[in-house]
Amino acid sequence: QVQLVQSGAEVKKPGSSVKVSCKASGGTFSSYTISWVRQAPGQGLEWMGRIIPILGIANYAQKFQGRVTITADKSTSTAYMELSSLRSEDTAVYYCARMTTVVNYYFDYWGQGTLVTVSS
Amino acid sequence: QSALTQPRSVSGSPGQSVTISCTGTSSDVGGYNYVSWYQQHPGKAPKLMIYDVSKRPSGVPDRFSGSKSGNTASLTISGLQAEDEADYYCCSYAGSYTFVVFGTGTKVTVL
Numbered sequence: 001q002v003q004l005v006q007s008g009a010e011v012k013k014p015g016s017s018v019k020v021s022c023k024a025s026g027g028t029f030s031s032y033t034i035s036w037v038r039q040a041p042g043q044g045l046e047w048m049g050r051i052i053p054i055l056g057i058a059n060y061a062q063k064f065q066g067r068v069t070i071t072a073d074k075s076t077s078t079a080y081m082e083l084s085s086l087r088s089e090d091t092a093v094y095y096c097a098r099m100t101t102v103v104n105y106y107f108d109y110w111g112q113g114t115l116v117t118v119s120s
Numbered sequence: 121q122s123a124l125t126q127p128r129s130v131s132g133s134p135g136q137s138v139t140i141s142c143t144g145t146s147s148d149v150g151g152y153n154y155v156s157w158y159q160q161h162p163g164k165a166p167k168l169m170i171y172d173v174s175k176r177p178s179g180v181p182d183r184f185s186g187s188k189s190g191n192t193a194s195l196t197i198s199g200l201q202a203e204d205e206a207d208y209y210c211c212s213y214a215g216s217y218t219f220v221v222f223g224t225g226t227k228v229t230v231l
Contacts, residue, residue, distance in 0.1 A: 037222075044123065045158075045166065045209050045222040059219065062121075095165055105213035105220060106156035106171035113165055 002026040004111035011117045017084040022096030029077035030054040033099045036081040040092040086118045124223035131229040132200045140226045142193040142210030150191035154213035157195045161206045205230045
């Protein structure tokens with residue numbers, strides 16, 4: 001059974017950075033991709049970017065280019081999402097989600113979510 | 121890339137059917153057979169309900185079905201049950217540059 005377990009809630013100051021982790025268990029970490037999706041309070045889902053661990057390649061939504069960095073550590077089956085230059089609008093729940101292969105375009109497993117609050 | 125358009129809310133009585141539309145463009149919904157649907161209960165992570173337009177993952181009741189015509193995809197819930205009350209989001213592959221785009225979300229209310 002695949003599980004994605006994320007790190008705990010964070011409170012950050014505007015202008016700072018946050019790094020959220022997503023540890024996978026079950027399945028073969030390197031064979032699938034991990035995306036990050038965020039959801040602002042009362043709002044919809046927004047795809048931020050993804051990483052292909054076996055290749056070490058990440059690609060990002062245009063909106064977040066230059067501000068987000070997604071990495072993966074194959075030795076610990078953990079993906080990371082770092083968002084910099086935080087502003088109040090970045091207050092949201094951040095989810096990691098799995099796509100089973102590079103050419104499957106649906107998210108079959110999700111992490112439990114990590115609330116990031118940006119406040120002075 | 122704009123979000124896919126969904127109705128803000130739909131409602132139905134137990135046992136009835138409801139259909140949620142998801143309208144995009146030829147660059148996303150209309151261009152690929154990679155539409156998926158997610159159910160989200162309050163405070164919970166989304167759950168995959170339909171993928172590749174009309175396929176159901178193991179464990180999802182067959183009262184959930186998906187279809188697509190042109191630039192519009194649809195999710196139908198037949199035999200509505202109380203536990204189906206939730207938010208539903210569509211998602212479509214949109215090419216290698218944009219990758220995926222989500223819908224605006226629809227709240228389903230069971231009367």
